[in-house]
Structure formats: C-alpha cells, structure tokens
Amino acid sequence: MAEGDTRIPGFIPKIRQEIVDQIERKYLDIAYCDQSPAQVVDIYYPDGEYTQPYPVIVYFHGGGFRIGAKDDVDLEPMLRGLKRGYVLVSAEYRKSDEARFPAALYDAKAVIRFLRANAALYQMDPSRIGVWGPSAGGWIVGMLGVTAENPAFEDLTMGNAKYASNVDAVVDWCGPCGNFLDMDAAAIKSGLVGRRPHNDPESPESKFLGAPITTVPELCRLAAPYVYAHADIPPFLIVHGSGDKNVPIEQSITFYRALTKAAGEDRAELFVAEGQPHHGNSWYTKTWLSDHCLDFFDEALQRHVNNAQ
Numbered sequence: 537m538a539e540g541d542t543r544i545p546g547f548i549p550k551i552r553q554e555i556v557d558q559i560e561r562k563y564l565d566i567a568y569c570d571q572s573p574a575q576v577v578d579i580y581y582p583d584g585e586y587t588q589p590y591p592v593i594v595y596f597h598g599g600g601f602r603i604g605a606k607d608d609v610d611l612e613p614m615l616r617g618l619k620r621g622y623v624l625v626s627a628e629y630r631k632s633d634e635a636r637f638p639a640a641l642y643d644a645k646a647v648i649r650f651l652r653a654n655a656a657l658y659q660m661d662p663s664r665i666g667v668w669g670p671s672a673g674g675w676i677v678g679m680l681g682v683t684a685e686n687p688a689f690e691d692l693t694m695g696n697a698k699y700a701s702n703v704d705a706v707v708d709w710c711g712p713c714g715n716f717l718d719m720d721a722a723a724i725k726s727g728l729v730g731r732r733p734h735n736d737p738e739s740p741e742s743k744f745l746g747a748p749i750t751t752v753p754e755l756c757r758l759a760a761p762y763v764y765a766h767a768d769i770p771p772f773l774i775v776h777g778s779g780d781k782n783v784p785i786e787q788s789i790t791f792y793r794a795l796t797k798a799a800g801e802d803r804a805e806l807f808v809a810e811g812q813p814h815h816g817n818s819w820y821t822k823t824w825l826s827d828h829c830l831d832f833f834d835e836a837l838q839r840h841v842n843n844a845q
Contacts, residue, residue, distance in 0.1 A: 548597075548598075548599055548603060548604045548605070548608040548609060548610065549608065549609050550605070550607050550608055550609065551607055551608060551609050551611045551612055551615075552609075552612075555612060555615065556607070559580050559581070559615070559618065560581075560583060561580075561581040561583075562578065562579060562580045562581065563578070563579040563658075564578045564579075565577075565578065566578070566579060568627075568646055568647050568650035568651075568695070569643070569646050569650070569694045569695055570695075571694065572630050572634065572635070574628050574629060574630045574631070574634065574643075575628065575629070575630070575643055575646070576606070576628050577606065577625050577626060577627045577628065577647060577650075578606055578607065578625070578626045579623060579624070579625050579658060580615060580618060580623065580624045580625075580626070581618070581623055581659075582618045582619070582620075582621050582622070582623070583618070586659055588661075589655065589659055589660055589661035589662075590621065590622060590623040590659055590660055590661060591621070591622050591623070591660075591661050591664035591665075591666070591833075591837050592622065592623050592624075592625060592651065592660050592661065592664060592665045592666065593614060593617050593622045593623070593624050593625070593666045593667070593668055593833060594624075594625045594626075594627055594647060594648065594651070594665060594666070594667045594668070594703075595611060595614045595624060595625065595626045595627065595667075595668050595669065595673070596627050596629065596644060596667065596668075596669035596672075596673035596676040596677055597610060597611070597626070597627075597628075597669070597670070597672075597673050598610060598669065598670040598671030598672045598673045598674070598709075598815060599631075599671070599672055599673075600671070600672055600740030600744075601631060601632045601640060601672045601675075601740050601741075601743065601744040602631050602632045602633060602740055602743060602744075603631070604672070604673075605628065606626040606627060606628040607626065610670060610815065610816065610820075611626055612821065613820065613821055613825070613826040613829075614626070614668055614826070616823070616826045616827075616830065617826075617830055617833070620830050620833075620834065622830075622833070623658070623659070623660055625647070625651060627643075627644065627647045629643035629644060629647075629676070630643055632740070632743040632744045633743070636744065636745065636746040637744050637745050637746070637755070637759050638688075638689055638759070640672075640676055640744075641676060641679050641680070641683070641689050642689070642690065642691040642694060643694075644667075644676045644677075644679075644680055645680065645689070645690045645691075645701035646691070646694040646695060646696070646701075648665060648667075648680070648700075648701040648702075648703060649694075649695065649696035649697070649699040649700070649701050650695065650696055650699075651665065652665075652696070652699040652700060653695075653696040653698075653699045663704070664704055664837040664838075665703050665704050666703065666704060666705035666706070666707070666833045666836065666837055667680050667681070667703045667705070667706055667707070668706075668707040668709070668829065668833075669707075669708065669709065669711065670709035670710060670711070670815040670820065671709070671710055671711060671712070671782065671783060671814065671815055672711070672712075672740070672744075673709070673711070674708040674709050674710055674711020674712070674713065674783075675711040675712050675713055675761065676711075677703075677706050677707065677708055677711070678706065678708045678711050678713040678761035678772075678791060679761050679764070680701070680703050680706065681703060681706035681708075681761075681769055681770055681772060682761055682764035682765055682766065682769055682795075683764050684700075684701065684702035684703075684768075685700075685702070686764070702770070703770055704770050704836070704837055705770050705771050705772075705773075705832070705833055705836035705837055706770055706771070706772045706773070707772075707773045707775070707829045707832060707833070708772065708773070708774045708775070708788070708791070709775045709776075709815050709820060710775065710776045710777065710780055710782075710783050710785075710787075710788065710814055710815050711761070711774075711783065711787070711788070711791075712741070712783045712787050713760070713761040713762055713774075713787055713788065713790070713791035714760060714761075714762055714786060714787035714788075714789075714790035714791055715756055715757065715760045715762075715790070716734060716741040716745075716749045716756045716759065716760070717735075717749055717750070717753060717756045718784075718786065718787070718790070719734040719741070719783070719784055719787065720733050720734050720735050722784035722785075722786040722787070723781070723784050726784065726785075726786075728779060728780065728781045728784065729781065730781040730782050734749065735748070735749060735750050736748075744759075745759060761791060762790050762791045762793075762794035762795075763794075765791075765794040765795045765797070765798040765799065766798050766799070767798055767799050767800075768799070769795060769798070769799050769803055769804075770803075770836070771803055771804070771832070771835075771836040772792075772795055772803065772804040772805070773804075773805050773807065773828075773829060773832040774788045774791060774792050774804065774805065774806045774807065775788075775807045775809070775825070775828075775829070776788040776806070776807075776808055776809070777808075777809045777810075777811070777812030777813050777814065777819065778808055778809065778810050778811055778812065779810075779811045779812055779813050780812075780813055780814045781813065781814065782813075782814040783814060785808065788806060788808075789806065792804055792806040805832070807828070
C-alpha cells in the first residue's frame with residue numbers, strides 16, 4: 537500500500553457511483569472475447585452532440601496482476617479525458633489466479649483489435665488510440681507500445697484477427713517495465729523496501745509468471761518491456777514517483793533509457809515526482825497530473841493523424 541493511500545492491502549475500492557452516474561452515455565460490460573468472464577470493457581462518452589469519430593483512451597487498471605477492476609477508484613483521473621473529447625474505454629483482463637503471462641497482454645491486444653473492428657459502431661477513430669495504465673496496467677500499456685506486430689505476444693484466435701493491435705500513444709504510470717529480477721536490489725539500495733520482496737515465491741510477479749522469479753530468469757527477460765524497445769515505437773510518457781516502495785523508479789528509468797536509445801529522445805518523456813509514492817489515492821489523483829497526461833495525448837494523437845495524412 538502506498539504512503540498516503542488509505543486502501544486496505546489486497547483490496548481496491550470501486551469508483552464512487554455518483555461519478556459514473558453523471559456520465560449520461562456509456563456502455564458497460566461489453567465482451568471483447570468469449571474465453572473468460574473477465575474479458576469485458578466499459579465505454580464512456582463525452583457530453584454533447586456527436587459530430588465526428590472520437591479519439592480513444594484505453595485504460596488498463598493496476599493491482600499487481602492479481603486484483604483491481606475496470607471500475608475501481610483509480611479510474612477517476614482517466615475519466616477527466618471525457619471533458620477533452622475522448623472516449624474512455626476501461627478494460628478488464630484475466631488476472632494471475634486465472635491465467636499466467638502473457639495472457640493479460642493477449643487480452644489487451646484483443647481489446648485493441650475489438651475496438652478497431654467496431655470503431656464505426658462505437659463512433660471511434662481507429663487511427664487515434666492511446667493507452668494509459670498504472671502499475672500492472674503500466675506494464676500492459678508498456679508492452680502494447682513496444683510489441684506491435686510481434687506474434688509471440690498476440691493470440692489472433694481471440695477474434696478480429698484482420699485488425700491491428702498497435703497503439704498510437706502510451707502513458708505508463710509506474711509500471712514494472714524493467715526486469716522483475718532487478719526490483720529488490722533497487723529497493724534495497726534506495727532504502728525504499730515494500731511489504732513483500734519481489735523475489736518471494738508468493739510475490740505478484742512470481743504469481744504472474746507462474747513460478748518464483750528467481751527460478752525463471754529467461755522468462756523474466758521475456759516479460760521485460762524494455763527489451764523490446766525499437767525505432768518505431770509510438771510516443772511514450774512515463775510517470776513515476778521517486779519514493780515508490782512498490783515499483784522502484786529504476787524500472788521506469790531503465791525503460792526510458794531503452795526507448796530513447798532505440799527511437800530517440802523525442803519519442804519518450806520521463807516525468808519524475810521527487811519523493812512521491814506509488815499510484816493510488818495520493819498524487820496520482822491530482823488534476824495537474826491528469827492534465828499533463830491529457831496534454832500529452834492531445835499532442836501525440838494529433839501528431840499521429842498529421843503524419844498519416
């Protein structure tokens with residue numbers, strides 16, 4: 537549990553119902569695949585009359601790959617995108633107690649393909665799809681950004697195989713996007729040690745991979761987003777607090793360095809908040825931070841459209 541976050545460990549409360557009730561147009565629990573009850577999305581629309589296809593932000597929640605939900609409290613900052621004219625899609629995915637790596641990424645790519653296949657039905661612009669996720673969700677969006685067209689990380693039998701799963705902009709909030717095996721050493725070096733060692737056989741990362749991470753170093757490497765950095769990545773914004781006890785900031789620094797080395801410094805930004813903890817009911821809920829992320833999406837998605845014309 538992050539400092540300044542009053543949530544009970546192992547439990548993330550739902551977003552306040554009054555916030556959801558204020559959104560007039562929405563579709564809830566839309567299935568994007570039929571392999572699991574977890575494979576559903578909620579779609580929220582801006583107020584006002586529809587005039588042209590909406591740009592899209594897809595949210596993947598956090599929770600250590602094992603808890604959390606598409607309607608948890610951490611959705612609130614992302615819903616602010618409705619006032620910018622975005623459709624917000626909040627996606628559920630299979631957790632580690634149901635399916636191991638890379639199932640969550642298979643699900644995420646199935647979400648993107650589903651949205652493109654049904655873009656006309658849901659009034660979305662398939663050429664402007666950004667993704668946003670905290671913690672485990674940050675890992676998911678990080679992998680989405682670096683593994684486009686990588687067949688090892690896509691199960692086309694899940695549906696809509698003719699549609700692309702690439703994304704056009706990525707906001708990664710404190711995702712473990714380096715190597716899981718580096719996390720404990722970084723925490724010990726900084727003195728920011730969390731409740732459970734990441735090398736523990738019962739850690740979220742071990743459960744996600746299906747084995748104690750110290751026994752599967754090659755699998756840890758295969759699950760490390762930074763390994764897949766390449767020259768054609770979409771724009772990235774990485775946000776991390778330097779006081780994070782859950783995911784050491786070195787994970788984001790490693791990812792940022794890999795992205796900029798592969799694609800150039802104009803393709804990725806690392807925003808560090810000095811002394812701030814992991815995401816949750818603390819600094820991540822502040823309007824100034826969501827505004828910074830939405831400004832990034834405004835620029836990145838419009839730039840993508842301009843480059844495609």
